[in-house]
Amino acid sequence: MPDGLVSAAEANRDFSKMLRDVEGGARITITKDGKPVAVLSPADPSMNLDRSSTHRRMMELLAEGLPLGFRGGVDRDDVHSR
Template sequence: MKTISAAEANRHFSSLLREVSRGVRITVTSRGKPVATISAADQIGRRERVAARRALLSRLRATPATGTRNWSRDELYE
């Protein structure tokens, strides 16, 4: 991950976008403190989907199955 000041990001924004399109994540700082991260839009969507999937699977594993029983083949096709 690359780190850059807000002032420099402002001066070189188009080149930063080219880097981001190649997969580089950039942290923007103000007065030495991180204030933003620039990353490709598809990377953000993927990370959110992966996090949501993990959270769902975790909840499903933690929840005991209730009201379950064995079904016959005939019952399944009714």
């Protein structure tokens, strides 16, 4: 399947073939009622899909406690006043 337009019904039916084509560099626009709604394209190779190290670092930061920038000066009445 070369670059081009594919209906949502075709995309549903031929998704495996579309993935193979995209692996080969194709860019496919999926349409619904004749209007483009999504694009299937090759992933950016520089994209880091390993999120485990990011998750681990976020958990470390949360365990350390993050400053929220709160300086005080707001009490319950201030929050609820209109």
